[in-house]
Amino acid sequence: MTPNDAAGRVSRIDEILDRLRAPAPSPGRMPVEPEYLRGIRREISVTDPPPIESMARPSLVSARRTMIERMREYLSADDTQGALLVNALPGVGKTTAAVQVVEEMASSGQRVLYCGPRHNFYGDVLAMAEHPELWYEWLPRQDDTGHGGVETCQHAHWINEWLAKGFPGISFCKQICGWEYLNDACPYYAQKKKAGACVFGQHQHATSGHPLAASSSALVIDEFPLGAFCSEWHIPGRYVLPSGMDPTEALTECVAYLAAAASDGYVMEGKALLDTIGGAECVKAACDDFYVLSGDVQAPELFTAADVKRVGYNHLPSLIALLYREASASIEREDAYVHRLLIADGDLVLIQKRELSDGMPDKVVCLDATANTRLYEALLGREVEVVDAQPVSQGTVLQLYDRANGKSTFTDKTGEATPKVNQTEQVVQHIIDAEKYKQPAVISYQNMFEHSEVFAQMDHTHYYAARGTNAFQDADALFVIGTPQPPLPSIERQARAIFFDRMEPFRTTWSSPERRYQYVDEQGMGRAYPCSGFWGDEDLNAVLWSLREAEIIQAAHRARPLLHPVDIWLLTNIPLDELPPDRLLSFADIFSAPERVNPFKWDEVLTAVAEIDERQGYVTIKDIMACTSVSKDTAYAYWKMLLASGKWEKLPPSITQKRGRGRPAARMSHV
Numbered sequence: 001m002t003p004n005d006a007a008g009r010v011s012r013i014d015e016i017l018d019r020l021r022a023p024a025p026s027p028g029r030m031p032v033e034p035e036y037l038r039g040i041r042r043e044i045s046v047t048d049p050p051p052i053e054s055m056a057r058p059s060l061v062s063a064r065r066t067m068i069e070r071m072r073e074y075l076s077a078d079d080t081q082g083a084l085l086v087n088a089l090p091g092v093g094k095t096t097a098a099v100q101v102v103e104e105m106a107s108s109g110q111r112v113l114y115c116g117p118r119h120n121f122y123g124d125v126l127a128m129a130e131h132p133e134l135w136y137e138w139l140p141r142q143d144d145t146g147h148g149g150v151e152t153c154q155h156a157h158w159i160n161e162w163l164a165k166g167f168p169g170i171s172f173c174k175q176i177c178g179w180e181y182l183n184d185a186c187p188y189y190a191q192k193k194k195a196g197a198c199v200f201g202q203h204q205h206a207t208s209g210h211p212l213a214a215s216s217s218a219l220v221i222d223e224f225p226l227g228a229f230c231s232e233w234h235i236p237g238r239y240v241l242p243s244g245m246d247p248t249e250a251l252t253e254c255v256a257y258l259a260a261a262a263s264d265g266y267v268m269e270g271k272a273l274l275d276t277i278g279g280a281e282c283v284k285a286a287c288d289d290f291y292v293l294s295g296d297v298q299a300p301e302l303f304t305a306a307d308v309k310r311v312g313y314n315h316l317p318s319l320i321a322l323l324y325r326e327a328s329a330s331i332e333r334e335d336a337y338v339h340r341l342l343i344a345d346g347d348l349v350l351i352q353k354r355e356l357s358d359g360m361p362d363k364v365v366c367l368d369a370t371a372n373t374r375l376y377e378a379l380l381g382r383e384v385e386v387v388d389a390q391p392v393s394q395g396t397v398l399q400l401y402d403r404a405n406g407k408s409t410f411t412d413k414t415g416e417a418t419p420k421v422n423q424t425e426q427v428v429q430h431i432i433d434a435e436k437y438k439q440p441a442v443i444s445y446q447n448m449f450e451h452s453e454v455f456a457q458m459d460h461t462h463y464y465a466a467r468g469t470n471a472f473q474d475a476d477a478l479f480v481i482g483t484p485q486p487p488l489p490s491i492e493r494q495a496r497a498i499f500f501d502r503m504e505p506f507r508t509t510w511s512s513p514e515r516r517y518q519y520v521d522e523q524g525m526g527r528a529y530p531c532s533g534f535w536g537d538e539d540l541n542a543v544l545w546s547l548r549e550a551e552i553i554q555a556a557h558r559a560r561p562l563l564h565p566v567d568i569w570l571l572t573n574i575p576l577d578e579l580p581p582d583r584l585l586s587f588a589d590i591f592s593a594p595e596r597v598n599p600f601k602w603d604e605v606l607t608a609v610a611e612i613d614e615r616q617g618y619v620t621i622k623d624i625m626a627c628t629s630v631s632k633d634t635a636y637a638y639w640k641m642l643l644a645s646g647k648w649e650k651l652p653p654s655i656t657q658k659r660g661r662g663r664p665a666a667r668m669s670h671v
Helices: 003-021 060-076 094-107 121-128 156-164 169-176 179-184 187-194 250-263 270-276 280-289 305-310 316-332 373-380 419-435 488-498 538-547 549-559 587-591 599-616 621-628 632-644
Strands: 045-047 083-088 112-116 135-137 198-202 218-222 230-236 341-344 347-353 363-368 384-389 396-400 440-444 459-462 477-481 514-516 526-530 567-571 583-585 648-651 667-670
Touching (some): 060 083, 060 384, 083 094, 083 373, 094 112, 094 121, 094 363, 112 121, 121 135, 156 169, 156 305, 169 179, 169 305, 230 488, 250 270, 250 280, 250 316, 250 341, 250 347, 270 316, 270 341, 280 316, 316 341, 316 347, 363 373, 373 384, 373 488, 373 538, 419 440, 419 477, 419 567, 440 549, 477 549, 538 549, 587 599, 599 621, 599 632, 599 667, 632 648
Parallel strands (some): 083 363, 083 384, 112 198, 112 218, 135 198, 396 567, 440 459, 440 477, 477 567
Antiparallel strands (some): 045 526, 230 347, 514 526
16 A cells, blocks of 8 residues: 555545544434335235144143153253253243253252243242242342342443443453453352352343353243344444554555445445445455554453443444454345445444353253254254144134234224224123123234223233233133234344344245135045235244244133143234134124124114114114214115024014105014
């Protein structure tokens, strides 16, 4: 590089830095989410029945025995390879079985690291323990605010910010507290001396590391640990260009342009992003030639804990790796590649997958009621052996197939409730009254309970709340309303992190082939219904399944149908192999409505004419017109349908009716 080239680059970087110091304009807007397949006609169809073997289920006792035997075999084997994935529905007792096996290992002198989804999950684990004295909950770095007065780190706020910026925790500790304090007085590290053989941590310990991992014989991960493995790291625009980078380096100029684009509010990724910072060839060459000259990039010097506030982000190693990979892919692939570097909303976004941390035991057992093998193999980076513990249910599943009941079914673009909220209330209330349920419960979207007083007054919770709970085990009926589904672009972004090694673009075609229910009617025939999905891409569809079908399955099992009789009403048309319907119903079936009649209007007609009949002893066509605001012809059609139902009969003319011009009004009454 000539002096003139170096001087020019330094000058350009100075210009960019001046722009970064100036007040930033309002951030650019993310592209509007496209609409997918609106208004498609959907109907249930008769099809061949599902294979008998696909509907066969073991008994609950058999499923429990298989589950615990396979865990013992796997954990006691000397040549264990891969991971064990226990696919057991809520109520089978997967956590109970795992706690038992972990305590058996502890009694033989082994230590096990047990990672749960949240802090209060430890109470569930301890309640199942036969020897609670063997267990210890490893507390995170926390102050005494809101943690029951238990402080493990006097600088918890600052070290957590330090970790979020990408620096190792120990580098903060040794600078601020020193080795002597860490070894003799630090409450966080003192836990190593207190911990028993069964150590309860949280999901993030599997990827961020744990002080006792190396001394553990096995790792147990309870519930789906997606958040611990997948990361979208947002670097604010002003921190994208770290201090200490050599201004004569080509990569420094590339990163400076990234910083400027982020701070100026651009939205870009892929080839557009690479072209903005110099083009794929130049970016790849710059990554090849770059090396870090200043230690300030890797480990900033701290004098007080609050100095973390002025520290930038340690994102450069991850950024260079992603830049190099994307630049190489752009050069090698003529079509496209998966982008994991984005600029959006004033940030540089790095989509990453965390690995199991170094030192973690080779033996890994995962417990998941809705386990997806494809996802776990991608997250863990190893093959998994599946223990299928899906027993026969004592509950009854009744599925209404008329609507998917997506989130937009119940709210319009302004967030206001649609008429279909009232219709859904009408359906549920009709079922409750007809079946005489005493303790019904509802699971639906979070904003459903803001729009519906009927559902808000019932026992309820929303989708994506804590999985694995048995909050409605005392309900005699559980209504699961809707088909939860994140926006399609966000599903694809999650797939980029989960399938981190994939560079082939995801096939994002959204299609609706028919999918068969696990159902056989009285004539031995099956049923199928169009079901939308990313059916052309197994990876993408696996992510969709974990966020849609799996959430419905988890919701339904909060009433514990494996353990006792309970009616599960699914108000979604998604076919679910794990929830085979005992009955498939339409709204017309619920309201006993004649063909080609709006079932909701029919229910209103029945209610109105029943009240009139109760009040005056008969109903006329004019009465139907008055109470339903329909035309004479429509009222006459309802009149004929009521008589055809066999529940109403025509009355003879009353002798008190006045006779004049025309015939006396026809009357009918409930049988």
